[in-house]
Amino acid sequence: MAKSDSKRKKPSENMGLVLFDEVSGVCPKCTKPLMKKNNNQFIKIFEIAHIYPNSPLPHEVELLKDEERLSEDIDHENNLIALCRDCHKIFDNPRTAEGYREMVAVKKELQRLSNLKKGWFDNVVDEEINKIVASLASFPGDAFEELSLEALMVDAKSDETLNGLVKLKIKNNIKYFYSDIKYKFSELDRAKPYTSDTIYSQVKTYYLKLKRQGLDQTQIFSALTDWLKNSTDSKNTEVSEIMVSFFVQNCEVYS
Numbered sequence: 001m002a003k004s005d006s007k008r009k010k011p012s013e014n015m016g017l018v019l020f021d022e023v024s025g026v027c028p029k030c031t032k033p034l035m036k037k038n039n040n041q042f043i044k045i046f047e048i049a050h051i052y053p054n055s056p057l058p059h060e061v062e063l064l065k066d067e068e069r070l071s072e073d074i075d076h077e078n079n080l081i082a083l084c085r086d087c088h089k090i091f092d093n094p095r096t097a098e099g100y101r102e103m104v105a106v107k108k109e110l111q112r113l114s115n116l117k118k119g120w121f122d123n124v125v126d127e128e129i130n131k132i133v134a135s136l137a138s139f140p141g142d143a144f145e146e147l148s149l150e151a152l153m154v155d156a157k158s159d160e161t162l163n164g165l166v167k168l169k170i171k172n173n174i175k176y177f178y179s180d181i182k183y184k185f186s187e188l189d190r191a192k193p194y195t196s197d198t199i200y201s202q203v204k205t206y207y208l209k210l211k212r213q214g215l216d217q218t219q220i221f222s223a224l225t226d227w228l229k230n231s232t233d234s235k236n237t238e239v240s241e242i243m244v245s246f247f248v249q250n251c252e253v254y255s
């Protein structure tokens, strides 16, 4: 039975914050910023939409009867999403099965990404890695001698879920940087024994967690890159990609 509007639970302020954060402050449908600044005041210009409707009309109940539900509880955060007013209106009127499925897919991807972020704090990487990251970040752009590797691990270990462009990027990163990074790790070990093994096992552990969550190889590459980028001082995407490529060749990733 549909709930009457008088029983509608208004999402708490903190729930609004969580949902605003989940979409990174922009409407996930049209990318309109969801907060506006007017005369030094921030004005919220988003609405919290129910993905499965809060008070479905009989034809909506029929329309969605076989569709996936993100929560039994209609007011649960899993069934809520922050949208700009226009996209909310379009989503609700008229409701369509295609629109519903699309919104479910958008929400699931947002949740996947925000769950990954929540794992960063619990998965540390030894700070010694910053020495390698910093030296790569100041790479002057003159290519090292290209390494000719007989066996590129990414060829042996990748499956069809690894995007071709990502695979090519990994190969190039390995060719130009693998030996250099391996040498830098051995320098870390000379200064502080077992540093490289510590870092390798931290990367391997986090890789396995991502794999257990069901991420495919392309998603894993980008999740590891985001993790390293945010766990290291230089916050550099390119360097993080080079490091992840190193760990593919070094057998911590995709093995």
Ligand SMILES: [Zn+2]
Binding pocket: 027, 028, 029, 030, 031, 032, 083, 084, 085, 086, 087, 088
């Ligand atoms: Zn919008």
